Amino acid sequence: xxxxxxxxxxxxxxxxxxxxxxxxxVFGIMGVLNFASAGYFLVGLYAAWYMLGHGSGFLxxxxxxxxxxxxxxxxxxxxMLRPLYRNPGGQLLTTLGVMLILxxxxxxxxxxxxxxxxxxxxxxxxxxxxxxPFPVYRLLLIASGLVxxxxxxALLRGTSLGLKVRAGVESQTLAELSxxxxxxxxxxxYALGGILAGFAGALYGPFGGVYPGAGTDTLLLTFIVVVIxxxxxxxxxxxxxxxxxxxxxxxxxxxxxxALTVNVLAMIIxxxxxxxxxxxxxxxxxxxxxx
Amino acid sequence: MTLQLxxxxxxxxxxxxxxxxxLDVKPGQVxxxxxxxxxxxxxxxxxxxxxxxxxxxxxxxDGRDLGGxxxxxxxxxxxxxxxxxxxxxxxxxxxxxxxxxxRGQPEQVLGAFPxxxxxxxxxxxxxxxxxxxxxxxxxxxxxxxRWLLIDEPSLGLAPAVLRRLGQAxxxxxxxxxxxxxxxxxxxxxxxxxxxxxxxxxxxxxxxPIEALRESPFFAQAMSxxxxxxxxx
Numbered sequence: 001x002x003x004x005x006x007x008x009x010x011x012x013x014x015x016x017x018x019x020x021x022x023x024x025x026v027f028g029i030m031g032v033l034n035f036a037s038a039g040y041f042l043v044g045l046y047a048a049w050y051m052l053g054h055g056s057g058f059l060x061x062x063x064x065x066x067x068x069x070x071x072x073x074x075x076x077x078x079x080m081l082r083p084l085y086r087n088p089g090g091q092l093l094t095t096l097g098v099m100l101i102l103x104x105x106x107x108x109x110x111x112x113x114x115x116x117x118x119x120x121x122x123x124x125x126x127x128x129x130x131x132x133p134f135p136v137y138r139l140l141l142i143a144s145g146l147v148x149x150x151x152x153x154a155l156l157r158g159t160s161l162g163l164k165v166r167a168g169v170e171s172q173t174l175a176e177l178s179x180x181x182x183x184x185x186x187x188x189x190y191a192l193g194g195i196l197a198g199f200a201g202a203l204y205g206p207f208g209g210v211y212p213g214a215g216t217d218t219l220l221l222t223f224i225v226v227v228i229x230x231x232x233x234x235x236x237x238x239x240x241x242x243x244x245x246x247x248x249x250x251x252x253x254x255x256x257x258x259a260l261t262v263n264v265l266a267m268i269i270x271x272x273x274x275x276x277x278x279x280x281x282x283x284x285x286x287x288x289x290x291x
Numbered sequence: 292m293t294l295q296l297x298x299x300x301x302x303x304x305x306x307x308x309x310x311x312x313x314l315d316v317k318p319g320q321v322x323x324x325x326x327x328x329x330x331x332x333x334x335x336x337x338x339x340x341x342x343x344x345x346x347x348x349x350x351x352x353d354g355r356d357l358g359g360x361x362x363x364x365x366x367x368x369x370x371x372x373x374x375x376x377x378x379x380x381x382x383x384x385x386x387x388x389x390x391x392x393x394r395g396q397p398e399q400v401l402g403a404f405p406x407x408x409x410x411x412x413x414x415x416x417x418x419x420x421x422x423x424x425x426x427x428x429x430x431x432x433x434x435x436x437r438w439l440l441i442d443e444p445s446l447g448l449a450p451a452v453l454r455r456l457g458q459a460x461x462x463x464x465x466x467x468x469x470x471x472x473x474x475x476x477x478x479x480x481x482x483x484x485x486x487x488x489x490x491x492x493x494x495x496x497x498x499p500i501e502a503l504r505e506s507p508f509f510a511q512a513m514s515x516x517x518x519x520x521x522x523x
Contacts, residue, residue, distance in 0.1 A: 160390075163383070167391055170382045177340065178391050179366035179434075183474060 003130035005253045006246065011138035012138025013245025014146040019200035019218060020225040021237050022069075022193030023154060028169035028232025029182075029189045032088050036076060036095040036217030037197045037222065039102030040069040044198025046106055049210045052118055058140075063203035070191045070196020077190040082183070099215065107212040123206070137206050144203060145241075148196065152234050164187060169232050220260075224267045230280020239278055292318050292353055294339075294370070294438045294468060300347035301338040307346065308334050310492040316438060316468040320490060321460065323479040324472045326489035327514040332472040333375070335489070336440040339470075340372045341365055352438070371436035371467075377427035377441045381416035385426055388415055393433030400429040403462050421452035428459045432466070439467050445475040457482050476513070488512040 019041065026034045044065035051061035076098050085088040123140060126133035156162035165185055167175045172182045201214070208214060225244050229236030244263050250258040270277065299312040309331050316322050324332050337343040339350050341362045350357045357365055372378065379388050385407055387399035401408055404425055413425060424444055431439050441460070445453050450488040453475075460482050463469060473479040479486070480500055488508050496508040503509060 025330050052495050163387055163391060166383060166387075170380050173342065173362070174378055174380060175391075176362040177366055177372050178376075178430075180391070181363050 001130050001132060004132045005249050006202045007129055007134060008138060009249030010249055011141040013241040014142045015200065015203055016221060016225050016245055017145045017205060017238055017241035018148050018196055020222045020241060021148065021234055023222055024198035024226045024229060024232055024234065024237045025169070025189050026193040027190035029165065029186055030091065032095065034095045035219070036098035037193060039099040040073050040194040040197035041070050041201040041218065042106050042212065042215035043103055044069040044132055044201025045205055045210055045214055046110060047198065048202030049117055049205050051116055058123055062199055065202035066124045066195040069201065070195035073194020074187060074191040075188050081190070085234055103212055103215055109132035112212055117205040117210055119206050141203055156234065185221060188214065221263065224263050227267055228270045228277055232278025232280040233277065234280030236277055293352040294341070294470070296335070296348070297351070298348035299335070299345065299350065299380055300336060301334055301343050302346050303334070303343060308492055309338060312348070312494050314487045314494055314497065316469045316470050318437065319464055319485045320485065321464050321469040321471055323483035323486045324470060324489060325479060325486055326512050330489040330512070331492040332489055333442055336372060336442055336470065336472060339370065339440060344420045369437040370440065371431045371434045371438070372440045373427045373442060373444065375446060377423040379415045379423055379426050379430065384412050385410045385416055386412060388426060388430060388503065389433055392430035394435050395433055397433065400433050403432060404429040404459065420447050421449070424448065424456055425459060428463060432463055437467050439463060439469045441469060442472045443474060445473060453478055
């Protein structure tokens, strides 16, 4: 029984990681909490649902969903956020506006009702874990989270581009003093955030449902994960996702009404004891070379 | 081949801070930019890099006016700025810091900076102040830049580390012209060839470093009686 609950918690954690990693990176390099992430999540959710309904396989639908959300994010960054490069307040409000516009657009096109996500074959089956059936789909969530984590680590730690991104996350001014053009890096990271949010949207459909409020419903948990992990830290996001996912599954199992409360409490405790998050940088170490 | 500032003016949040800065840095020269706190020395370096808003005058590199060029472009065409704290990426390792700085291989700096070998994989945040400054100068060396702007390298360092820093700057001049902002007068005199004195946002005098104390502006610009003290 408990093994089943723990595995469910890990699968939730994997989903939260995919959902939050992009948000964390975008904050790291742009210094803005990207509300629009919830909109890209929604675009991915509906894109995958639409493709699955038209005969596409799940993996293809999920990858396409990520791509569509990434392109949407890139357009938003280029058209709406780039002109506000030196205006973080304006960027924050713009991302909030993008979230609301995308949510309303989905509501207008597909209607407010919850859609059924057609799952077939192996992904619709279960395996016995701890004496109870465990959905194979949730194993796919765990695998997806693991693969995304490894890909992000390989990108950030193993490539020249990743090194530049990490430099830009730490200090844009120092990065520019090293001859790095930060503006294209910001676009790239923002698009990557969109891809991850869209992919997370595709993963969400089968267990969370397809409806216009899904983006805003998951937004609070995303923020909790990112704040606990430390803004800009992929490793911190992974640790925080595990804490939140396992807490939600275990508390949800024994006291379902307390699950969200426990997560919010965890965030408050971390904010009191370590305001920069578990693996985040101390606030005083942010870009001290900026004009 | 010079880095030339002429009638340079700059402002911070709308308030004029540089009024008339004129100086030339030549290849192989270490030029010390001296003056009391608030004279505009650091602002001059930041304006050269495009980090502070230039409101008048010219920054020319080999005759080409850099007005309007973004910071990353100034870095790419050969001007390297070492800020007061060293300007290294604290979250990155020594090796990663070097990789980001240079066009060459990081190992190339080990000849001039052998102490970095033992620190290769250490995060820069864990380095001592002196080690961080050495890393900053190694990054400057690896950048292949022909013009180095170094801001207060001696700040907070012990005398033994200062000597090492002086050697490092001496090594850098073989490949580049150096504009050095320094409060420690003794250190500046030990590494520089020439001086430029700044006062209230303008350059007021220049000459060979040996003649610094004979400058009619020396006492006023450095804010103490001539010949006394070794820092300002």
